[in-house]
Amino acid sequence: MHExxxxxxxxxxxxxxxxxPADHMAFIRQVLDxxxxxxxxxxxxxxxxxxxxxxxxxxQIPGISQRMLxxxxxxxxxxxxxxxxxxxxxxxxxxYALAPLGRGLHEIVxxxxxxxxxxxxEIRAHRAANAATTSRRS
Amino acid sequence: MHExxxxxxxxxxxxxxxxxPADHMAFIRQVLDxxxxxxxxxxxxxxxxxxxxxxxxxxQIPGISQRMLxxxxxxxxxxxxxxxxxxxxxxxxxxYALAPLGRGLHEIVxxxxxxxxxxxxEIRAHRAANAATTSRRS
DNA sequence: CCGAATCCATAAGGATACTG
DNA sequence: CAGTATCCTTATGGATTCGG
Numbered sequence: 001m002h003e004x005x006x007x008x009x010x011x012x013x014x015x016x017x018x019x020x021p022a023d024h025m026a027f028i029r030q031v032l033d034x035x036x037x038x039x040x041x042x043x044x045x046x047x048x049x050x051x052x053x054x055x056x057x058x059x060q061i062p063g064i065s066q067r068m069l070x071x072x073x074x075x076x077x078x079x080x081x082x083x084x085x086x087x088x089x090x091x092x093x094x095x096y097a098l099a100p101l102g103r104g105l106h107e108i109v110x111x112x113x114x115x116x117x118x119x120x121x122e123i124r125a126h127r128a129a130n131a132a133t134t135s136r137r138s
Numbered sequence: 139m140h141e142x143x144x145x146x147x148x149x150x151x152x153x154x155x156x157x158x159p160a161d162h163m164a165f166i167r168q169v170l171d172x173x174x175x176x177x178x179x180x181x182x183x184x185x186x187x188x189x190x191x192x193x194x195x196x197x198q199i200p201g202i203s204q205r206m207l208x209x210x211x212x213x214x215x216x217x218x219x220x221x222x223x224x225x226x227x228x229x230x231x232x233x234y235a236l237a238p239l240g241r242g243l244h245e246i247v248x249x250x251x252x253x254x255x256x257x258x259x260e261i262r263a264h265r266a267a268n269a270a271t272t273s274r275r276s
Numbered sequence: 277c278c279g280a281a282t283c284c285a286t287a288a289g290g291a292t293a294c295t296g
Numbered sequence: 297c298a299g300t301a302t303c304c305t306t307a308t309g310g311a312t313t314c315g316g
Contacts, residue, residue, distance in 0.1 A: 036174010
């Protein structure tokens with residue numbers, strides 16, 4: 001048993017959040033936002049097979065709007081996760097490819113997807129159980 | 139070489155999104171949303187050291203509102219990622235702890251944070267380079 | 277073909293006040 | 297202490313239009 005009086009302020013792990021210095025927190029959040037971004041993960045996942053052009057990406061990612069595609073590509077490019085190559089041809093051609101840095105991120109995303117696929121039925125079971133027993137706990 | 143009427147290699151990837159069946163896509167997105175959620179990741183990270191009560195979580199995660207804390211806890215609990223234990227005492231005491239499932243998710247989050255911390259200067263360099271070379275975006 | 281720019285609907289998220 | 301409920305501001309994102 002534990003007394004709340006025993007560790008009133010000591011409960012704080014000597015920091016704002018876990019063992020992560022507040023200095024890095026802001027940046028970590030930015031990376032997390034990129035990963036959590038629906039479109040960013042899709043773009044990175046689609047690009048893993050090789051470079052694609054703008055319209056190809058639009059077709060490969062159903063439901064994405066030009067606005068979001070352009071935005072996502074800009075962000076990913078600005079972070080050095082993907083590269084943009086524009087060929088000055090009469091019909092403009094632009095190819096986007098996964099940069100080494102982006103390939104590293106894709107590894108993380110892949111692991112996350114693997115984990116999700118591996119435990120999705122488990123999570124679903126918990127959801128169903130909680131939904132069935134509204135006020136009752138398992 | 140680039141007739142709009144002819145599209146040589148377009149359906150090469152063959153599928154809506156990489157090799158992930160559309161059936162799982164919806165669920166994957168949900169998991170990604172959880173991971174990408176700023177507060178969910180923070181809660182999971184903070185809980186990794188052991189169970190905490192409501193007010194402890196509030197203090198450990200600066201800037202979170204009751205609304206978001208409650209919401210996040212409900213979602214995580216509904217997915218079976220954390221457990222909620224309420225003690226029927228005169229001063230109410232509720233403890234939240236990481237469930238085995240949530241511990242698995244924390245592993246992913248930890249890897250992501252490690253990766254971010256490992257490459258954050260690299261990404262920052264790209265950002266600075268892009269901000270300098272090209273004119274300002276938006 | 278590759279975007280940029282604008283408009284607009286919806287949702288996320290914070291602040292506050294109140295309850296059991 | 298541990299939430300709930302309400303209001304309200306802001307951010308997100310789709311649809312559309314225009315430009316290079």
